[in-house]
Amino acid sequence: MVCTANDIQGWTDFPKGLKVLLLDGDRSSAAETKAKLEAMDYNVSAFDDEDAALSAISSRSEDFHIAIVEVSVSTSSSQGGFKFLQNAKDLPTIMTSNNQCLSTMMKCIALGAVEFQNKPLSEDKLRNIWQHVVHKAFSDGESVLPDSLKPVKKSVESLLQPQTENGQHESKISIELDNVSRLSDGDYDHSAGSDKYPAPSTPQLKQGERLLDGGDCQEQSNYFTEKESVELDGDSKSVDTSCENLNTEGTARTRKPAKALIKGEEDFAECCKGESAVSLNQCHRKFLSKAGGNTTSPNKAGVPRDFREIKANRKKMKVDWTPELHKKFVQAVEQLGIDQAIPSRILELMKVEGLTRHNVASHLQKYRLQKRQTLPREENRRWTNQKDPMQRNYYVQRPIMAYPPYHSNHTISPVPVYPMLGQPGSQTDGVKVWGPPGYPMWQPSQSWHWKPFPGVHADTWGCPVLPPPQAPCFSYTQNMAGLHNAKAVDYRFGTPQTSFEHHTAMQAEEVVDKVVNEAMSKPWLPLPLGLKPPSADSVLAELSKQGMSSIPLVNKGVKPHSSVQR
DNA sequence: AAGCCAATAT
DNA sequence: GATATTGGCT
Numbered sequence: 001m002v003c004t005a006n007d008i009q010g011w012t013d014f015p016k017g018l019k020v021l022l023l024d025g026d027r028s029s030a031a032e033t034k035a036k037l038e039a040m041d042y043n044v045s046a047f048d049d050e051d052a053a054l055s056a057i058s059s060r061s062e063d064f065h066i067a068i069v070e071v072s073v074s075t076s077s078s079q080g081g082f083k084f085l086q087n088a089k090d091l092p093t094i095m096t097s098n099n100q101c102l103s104t105m106m107k108c109i110a111l112g113a114v115e116f117q118n119k120p121l122s123e124d125k126l127r128n129i130w131q132h133v134v135h136k137a138f139s140d141g142e143s144v145l146p147d148s149l150k151p152v153k154k155s156v157e158s159l160l161q162p163q164t165e166n167g168q169h170e171s172k173i174s175i176e177l178d179n180v181s182r183l184s185d186g187d188y189d190h191s192a193g194s195d196k197y198p199a200p201s202t203p204q205l206k207q208g209e210r211l212l213d214g215g216d217c218q219e220q221s222n223y224f225t226e227k228e229s230v231e232l233d234g235d236s237k238s239v240d241t242s243c244e245n246l247n248t249e250g251t252a253r254t255r256k257p258a259k260a261l262i263k264g265e266e267d268f269a270e271c272c273k274g275e276s277a278v279s280l281n282q283c284h285r286k287f288l289s290k291a292g293g294n295t296t297s298p299n300k301a302g303v304p305r306d307f308r309e310i311k312a313n314r315k316k317m318k319v320d321w322t323p324e325l326h327k328k329f330v331q332a333v334e335q336l337g338i339d340q341a342i343p344s345r346i347l348e349l350m351k352v353e354g355l356t357r358h359n360v361a362s363h364l365q366k367y368r369l370q371k372r373q374t375l376p377r378e379e380n381r382r383w384t385n386q387k388d389p390m391q392r393n394y395y396v397q398r399p400i401m402a403y404p405p406y407h408s409n410h411t412i413s414p415v416p417v418y419p420m421l422g423q424p425g426s427q428t429d430g431v432k433v434w435g436p437p438g439y440p441m442w443q444p445s446q447s448w449h450w451k452p453f454p455g456v457h458a459d460t461w462g463c464p465v466l467p468p469p470q471a472p473c474f475s476y477t478q479n480m481a482g483l484h485n486a487k488a489v490d491y492r493f494g495t496p497q498t499s500f501e502h503h504t505a506m507q508a509e510e511v512v513d514k515v516v517n518e519a520m521s522k523p524w525l526p527l528p529l530g531l532k533p534p535s536a537d538s539v540l541a542e543l544s545k546q547g548m549s550s551i552p553l554v555n556k557g558v559k560p561h562s563s564v565q566r
Numbered sequence: 567a568a569g570c571c572a573a574t575a576t
Numbered sequence: 577g578a579t580a581t582t583g584g585c586t
Binding site for chain 2: 578579580581582583584585586
């Protein structure tokens, strides 16, 4: 009968004593094989008649762990081993033949053989047959045929229908084989699906779910995944890890436990590949179902008991910041505000399982960096190309952006904004230049789908991309309001200090003066919003005070203090 | 411990 | 080259 994981775990000198059913019409080769097997301490029951073998497994199924069956096309009395194969559902069955016909091999595998080997069977191969038993013992459960394999399955099904003609489908098979061989390891991992314990050299049908059995082919899982499945030399690498994973207190050989673990980890990683975002939880479940999900044979030992175990042993998963995930991120940042948007809080708000603070911090770093880099560049570009005086009129109001318009709009949104500053150190006069926020300052790269200016509702900026000269975006009042926004973090400089407070305390006056001076020194430019031109009366009064009776052609001045709106 | 950032890895 | 992770420093 089929070995369970428990059986194997309690099997002290596994695989010695493994019970092998040998069905081979060729007595000499049967004897040869039997001798080799017995030399390995396997327990061999040899048959040369298919029906006898079948009755043996039905009457005393517990006497067999695995079967090695010769495909004897020439034999007239039997169905060449296929009958056995189809009926020995629970027994891992290795098919062998002198006939290297590809379609025969395909057929064997499709009918549920765990492996196809050409005769003569080498000792190495025979020695390793126990792996199928282990695989069987630890693999189980439901699995769904991946879409990628459906065409293959279909093709094989069609191959199987006229069971007598072997050669006819060669060409078709070769096409499909091409298909098969293209399947990547990833696909294999995926499709091998429920295999926590990687399949031995030959990919398998699920035992007991063999094709053509019970007429329920559609829902069966038939895996034709690896190229190796049809390689004549079946000593494939995947065998190596098939049992090492057991790690069952010495019951199974664990020569390469580390590798096995890593493999498992790779499986896990593979499993998570393509998952949107970092649904690690999902991955976990997926992986566990893939790994453990043993319905008939509980596997206690060797199976990673939980996610942490896996996690602990594998390198960190790479978080894919999908647009959706990033959206969450941005929302969290917006919600928190500039001064509160630190990784740990963002993480809390995002509520994404599996995401670490580190992940968020890293992303935040990139996020800030992007802004810092893109905005000044964008601004530079615009600033250096100013030739049109009309445009200059607009830009000359730059100083009014001296402070970030945190709440420059009148929407309810109290969302602060990352200040977009000019080149660090380039403003020696203390006037900070803030990017005109109406611009698409930061072109997000393809994978950055979030709003180019998070924290700001683009529509509230009210500034066209190329603002008309007479349509300044911000008023002084707005920016003066900004002056009183005490807490903001300036990310332009390495350390996020609340530099704004400094500005407020030490530079507000200075900046105001600066703005006023500029307005005075260039009277031909429109006054920035927020500055009110003095009335003609007040000007005249002032002039007369100073002993001037007429208005000079060149503006000599407006009293600054009287014109600033505070 | 948490945050930031440069270095490093993928 | 872009993006994510790691590691050092504060």
